[in-house]
Amino acid sequence: MARNGRVLHSEWTKIRSVRSTVWTLAAALVVTVGLGVLICLLVRTTYDDLSPTDRATFDATMTSFAGMTLGQLAMIAFGILVISNEYSTGMIRASLAAVPQRGTLMAAKVAVATLLALVVGMITAFAAYFPGQAVLGSRLASGIGDPGVLRAVVGAGLYMTLIAVFAMGVTWVLRSPMLAFGILIPFFFMISGILSAVSATRKLSYWLPDQAGSMIMSVVTPSQERPYGPWGGMAVMAAWVVAALLAGYLTLRRRDA
Numbered sequence: 001m002a003r004n005g006r007v008l009h010s011e012w013t014k015i016r017s018v019r020s021t022v023w024t025l026a027a028a029l030v031v032t033v034g035l036g037v038l039i040c041l042l043v044r045t046t047y048d049d050l051s052p053t054d055r056a057t058f059d060a061t062m063t064s065f066a067g068m069t070l071g072q073l074a075m076i077a078f079g080i081l082v083i084s085n086e087y088s089t090g091m092i093r094a095s096l097a098a099v100p101q102r103g104t105l106m107a108a109k110v111a112v113a114t115l116l117a118l119v120v121g122m123i124t125a126f127a128a129y130f131p132g133q134a135v136l137g138s139r140l141a142s143g144i145g146d147p148g149v150l151r152a153v154v155g156a157g158l159y160m161t162l163i164a165v166f167a168m169g170v171t172w173v174l175r176s177p178m179l180a181f182g183i184l185i186p187f188f189f190m191i192s193g194i195l196s197a198v199s200a201t202r203k204l205s206y207w208l209p210d211q212a213g214s215m216i217m218s219v220v221t222p223s224q225e226r227p228y229g230p231w232g233g234m235a236v237m238a239a240w241v242v243a244a245l246l247a248g249y250l251t252l253r254r255r256d257a
Helices: 002-017 019-049 050-058 059-062 070-088 091-098 102-136 149-174 177-197 209-217 230-254
Strands: none
Touching: 002 019, 002 070, 002 102, 019 070, 019 102, 050 177, 059 102, 059 149, 070 091, 070 102, 070 149, 070 177, 091 102, 091 149, 102 149, 102 230, 149 177, 149 209, 177 209, 209 230
């Protein structure tokens, strides 16, 4: 147990001593909150121009999280950098020499990074929700005690956490920041959106991690029927994360540093 504690402390020291990882978490908070408030302001000024159908499906809670579309980019960057920094600098060799049990090393790194992402994700979710609802005004805003709202806010924090952990698992497999960025960014910002926009592939997109996980942030039932609810979507996303971590672990075990 004492050895595991030292490994955890070592991983915590590595993460907080690298400026890029700290700045990516700060960027996730600022971008998500700032962009969310701006979009809420835009919605408030243009709400009367919406069609009756759009008004009927308007989700005030999820509107506060509109900035997460870009904010998750910073969380993905955090997940990539936490893993790839050691490979880029060659420090992974020293880490493996100090902790030959590769599963222990990986578990410690993922545990520390996940806890940090969870704290920042939860702070970001609540920090985005309350200002966004204030900007929307009492006519449009939801209350934290309304049905499904607290679940959506907590779920937004969980979503940001899982997106970072998924990036960690993929980076363990690729072991290169350039490859990880080159695959994950287009996947979440192009491929996922294209698949969901095309009718022939829309149902397939429901099972992608971001499309499924984002359901947790919705309070109003979306117009496009899905085969799962908010927590079901979160379970689908969690399955992707577990698969990515398992693939990362197998890669770490079988390949040299």
